[in-house]
Amino acid sequence: xxxxxxxxxxxxxxxxxxxxxxxxxxxxxxxxxxxxxxxxxxxxxxxxxxxxxxxxxxxxxxxxxxxxxxxxxxxxxxxxxxxxxxxxxxxxxxxxxxxxxxxxxxxxxxxxxxxxxxxxxxxxxxxxxxxxxxxxxxxxxxxxxxxxxxxxxxxxxxxxxxxxxxxxxxxxxxxxxxxxxxxxxxxxxxxxxxxxxxxxxxxxxxxxxxxxxxxxxxxxxxxxxxxxxxxxxxxx
Amino acid sequence: xxxxxxxxxxxxxxxxxxxxxxxxxxxxxxxxxxxxxxxxxxxxxxxxxxxxxxxxxxxxxxxxxxxxxxxxxxxxxxxxxxxxxxxxxxxxxxxxxxxxxxxxxxxxxxxxxxxxxxxxxxxxxxxxxxxxxxxxxxxxxxxxxxxxxxxxxxxxxxxxxxxxxxxxxxxxxxxxxxxxxxxxxxxxxxxxxxxxxxxxxxxxxxxxxxxxxxxxxxxxxxxxxxxxxxxxxxxxxxxxxxxxxxxxxxxxxxxxxxxxxxxxxxxxxxxxxxxxxxxxxxxxxxxxxxxxxxxxxxxxxxxxxxxxxxxxxxxxxxxxxxxxxxxxxxxxxxxxxxxxxxxx
Numbered sequence: 001x002x003x004x005x006x007x008x009x010x011x012x013x014x015x016x017x018x019x020x021x022x023x024x025x026x027x028x029x030x031x032x033x034x035x036x037x038x039x040x041x042x043x044x045x046x047x048x049x050x051x052x053x054x055x056x057x058x059x060x061x062x063x064x065x066x067x068x069x070x071x072x073x074x075x076x077x078x079x080x081x082x083x084x085x086x087x088x089x090x091x092x093x094x095x096x097x098x099x100x101x102x103x104x105x106x107x108x109x110x111x112x113x114x115x116x117x118x119x120x121x122x123x124x125x126x127x128x129x130x131x132x133x134x135x136x137x138x139x140x141x142x143x144x145x146x147x148x149x150x151x152x153x154x155x156x157x158x159x160x161x162x163x164x165x166x167x168x169x170x171x172x173x174x175x176x177x178x179x180x181x182x183x184x185x186x187x188x189x190x191x192x193x194x195x196x197x198x199x200x201x202x203x204x205x206x207x208x209x210x211x212x213x214x215x216x217x218x219x220x221x222x223x224x225x226x227x228x229x230x231x232x233x234x235x236x
Numbered sequence: 237x238x239x240x241x242x243x244x245x246x247x248x249x250x251x252x253x254x255x256x257x258x259x260x261x262x263x264x265x266x267x268x269x270x271x272x273x274x275x276x277x278x279x280x281x282x283x284x285x286x287x288x289x290x291x292x293x294x295x296x297x298x299x300x301x302x303x304x305x306x307x308x309x310x311x312x313x314x315x316x317x318x319x320x321x322x323x324x325x326x327x328x329x330x331x332x333x334x335x336x337x338x339x340x341x342x343x344x345x346x347x348x349x350x351x352x353x354x355x356x357x358x359x360x361x362x363x364x365x366x367x368x369x370x371x372x373x374x375x376x377x378x379x380x381x382x383x384x385x386x387x388x389x390x391x392x393x394x395x396x397x398x399x400x401x402x403x404x405x406x407x408x409x410x411x412x413x414x415x416x417x418x419x420x421x422x423x424x425x426x427x428x429x430x431x432x433x434x435x436x437x438x439x440x441x442x443x444x445x446x447x448x449x450x451x452x453x454x455x456x457x458x459x460x461x462x463x464x465x466x467x468x469x470x471x472x473x474x475x476x477x478x479x480x481x482x483x484x485x486x487x488x489x490x491x492x493x494x495x496x497x498x499x500x501x502x503x504x505x506x507x508x509x510x511x512x513x514x515x516x517x518x519x520x521x522x523x524x525x526x527x528x529x530x531x532x533x534x535x536x537x538x539x540x541x542x543x544x545x546x547x548x549x550x551x552x553x554x555x556x557x558x559x560x561x562x563x564x565x566x567x568x569x570x571x572x573x574x575x576x577x578x579x580x
Contacts, residue, residue, distance in 0.1 A: 141485070143302075143319075148284075158284065173487060177483055178483075179480055179483070179487040182487075210468060212520045
């Protein structure tokens with residue numbers, strides 16, 4: 001059964017429970033984790049046949065990722081984040097954090113272990129990093145507008161320094177397009193953004209430089225987290 | 237007092253293509269260091285969303301935009317990869333981070349060093365010459381007016397609110413008045429404030445400049461500073477102080493090298509940098525490293541080559557003796573090389 005197969009390192013928060021339920025629904029009830037994983041690999045292999053539509057062939061090591069993150073790297077809502085075009089250094093660090101148990105997720109923790117071999121890891125990551133993320137046609141830069149009414153957009157471009165919150169775009173770039181290993185937020189699935197911001201806030205995610213993201217997330221209200229997630233998810 | 241300004245602006249136009257032949261004034265004199273003050277004493281500017289939709293309000297908005305994204309002036313007035321907001325956090329509003337409201341109210345200011353009264357606009361021009369390693373926008377140019385208007389708007393809103401005059405709109409002043417600055421006799425404040433802030437004595441608002449740090453227990457060490465840098469700063473400012481540039485935008489500022497501030501900028505002083513770093517870094521966290529570490533990492537950052545001091549006329553020793561009698565490494569030997577000899 002699902003619960004008995006959760007590794008001890010996993011932080012069994014409400015979110016994770018919800019997610020396990022979704023995974024269960026997605027994969028069929030009563031599958032053991034091993035079955036889920038093998039199921040995913042099978043599904044990945046199945047999707048491999050669709051790879052001819054894409055410029056780069058999917059390397060075998062990336063097929064464990066494609067069933068949730070999709071061969072396009074666009075991910076699935078309520079399941080897996082978009083990783084297409086993400087900075088390779090960022091992706092590598094996240095896989096390493098999952099392997100080390102410093103970041104945990106009922107599905108990603110075991111999946112990360114499957115690409116722990118440095119060569120496989122690099123191969124899979126380079127594949128997704130090479131994919132294109134949706135183009136942001138007119139990126140909004142910090143400073144473009146003095147007057148911003150929408151509270152989420154105001155946080156993104158001006159921050160709230162009464163709480164020592166710098167503008168999100170300072171590190172995550174114009175329209176949240178990402179700045180090297182400061183990850184892209186633009187067009188990310190809103191459920192993922194919300195879950196991650198709450199994980200930073202609740203200290204169930206860590207591992208950034210100087211705990212800057214954690215410090216900022218702990219200042220955000222849950223309403224702001226929802227609003228910010230929606231803002232970045234729908235940025236064009 | 238402004239007669240020399242046009243000649244000055246014209247002279248500085250050539251400052252980085254050829255060696256400056258006209259002497260530049262030392263406009264980035266050391267910021268007066270104050271002890272740290274209580275947050276409740278600091279001015280809090282009004283929210284940006286209250287900037288009026290008027291021609292004056294448009295200047296304020298333009299000033300904000302230029303201040304935050306100064307790279308829009310790249311190649312015109314800016315010749316490095318800096319933005320004003322890099323050193324003046326929260327778009328120049330944050331106390332203890334050299335806020336614009338504090339500076340605006342401190343000018344015009346008499347400087348005994350050059351026996352001259354400098355206006356607020358001239359002070360901003362100095363920032364362009366040194367911190368932006370560029371060419372200052374001329375007096376009355378839309379850019380200089382906009383930056384002055386924004387500074388004034390921050391200061392006046394903060395003052396009005398501090399004196400419980402929240403309902404009083406910020407008066408719209410002439411371009412001449414805002415370029416002069418808030419410390420002049422002609423800059424009339426409401427009666428309630430005049431007693432506390434008579435003209436000529438408005439330069440010491442609480443939260444102005446960067447709060448002074450105690451002298452370090454040990455002499456600042458470049459070697460110890462390098463360790464602090466690699467542990468705490470390099471993830472954003474790069475292994476070689478180059479900052480981070482992506483998607484054509486310099487998101488994290490270069491701290492040394494060709495794209496950084498030059499040898500005449502205030503931030504090349506070890507003490508100024510230590511005050512700034514201790515109080516404001518890392519971004520979003522503020523005070524994190526120890527005071528000694530702040531001194532050490534400031535020494536490390538400022539012991540690297542950067543763009544040449546625009547006042548340099550070919551004799552490093554002479555320039556050092558004339559303008560560098562402070563805590564800095566210009567003209568000094570670090571790792572076998574004299575800093576300033578291989579400037580950009």
